[in-house]
Amino acid sequence: MLPSFRLKLQFYGEGRLPVTYREGLQAALYRLLPSPLGERLHDGGLLEGSRPLKLFVFSRLLGLAYVHEEKAFQVAGDVVLYFASALPEVLEGLVQGVWRKGGLTVHGLELELRGLEQVPLPATQEALEVEALAPITVYRTLEGSTQYYNPWNREFGPLVSENLNRKARALGLEEGRVSLRPLRVRPGHKRLERYKGTWVEGWMGRYRLEGPASLLRLGLLTGLGAKNSQGFGFVKEVLP
Structure with a gap:
């Protein structure tokens, strides 16, 4: 059965992130997952045919400000990240990991967890x-x-x-x-x-x-x- 919710995570941080921060964010999310789940997803995922399927997705960090002169993003307070997966064990593992670590480290920038919310999926519709x-x-x-x-x-x-x-x-x-x-x-x-x-x-x-x-x-x-x-x-x- 598919999960009935996605995660909304709120963090606090101050500093800069490179425009390519997505790579560091992905790596940080993998690090939150328990072993061997994190390694299994990273190395292969759920397979269907010849191409791997990992069956999770995440948003941009919402609340960043682009600093044109530095070609970087400024983090100055609260930022929000959405995360979703069709695999209940991935959602559960991420929740446990982020609570245990108290946040994320992305490209050396500490993002402190300030809130975690389960956002329900909309009612069934076509x-x-x-x-x-x-x-x-x-x-x-x-x-x-x-x-x-x-x-x-x-x-x-x-x-x-x-x-x-x-x-x-x-x-x-x-x-x-x-x-x-x-x-x-x-x-x-x-x-x-x-x-x-x-x-x-x-x-x-x-x-x-x-x-x-x-x-x-x-x-x-x-x-x-x-x-x-x-x-x-x-x-x-x-x-x-």
Whole structure:
């Protein structure tokens, strides 16, 4: 059975983070998980076919201020992180780990835990409006070359649906078709972010999803698009 909630973690810190802080944040989250769960997820995850599935996703750190002159982010007080997973043991392990350590250390910056909240998933429904809290990245690899797609490209929605069905197969859930339509997305929502030396293209903005309720819930728990365990594709429902 899928979890019925995501985590909202509030931290306090003061200092700077590099624009590539996502790598350090991912590493810090792995360190919170108990052994051998953390190692299993890091090294392989839940396998379906030839590509690993880790089935968790996290948002950007919300509340940062960009310092243009330094090309870095300033942390000056409270910041918020959302975390979700389709695996109950991952959620439980993260909660235990963050309480035990009292926070996170990201690129040497101490983030002190100030609050932890379970955010319930919305009631079962077959249509959702969502806001991206981390860029949604959608691509194909063709003959060794990576082709990224934007939300207006006809490949974008079907690839999001295909990704959700791949996750559903790994979990033994029923498959189906999910449609995605950009609602409030403009060219300025494009993000190019560097992850371990590679540039990744993703898109923020607001979208409408329609499809089986179980797949929409899976999208809220594991993210939309690719590279979710690297911090891409976290979406949160927009309440009416």
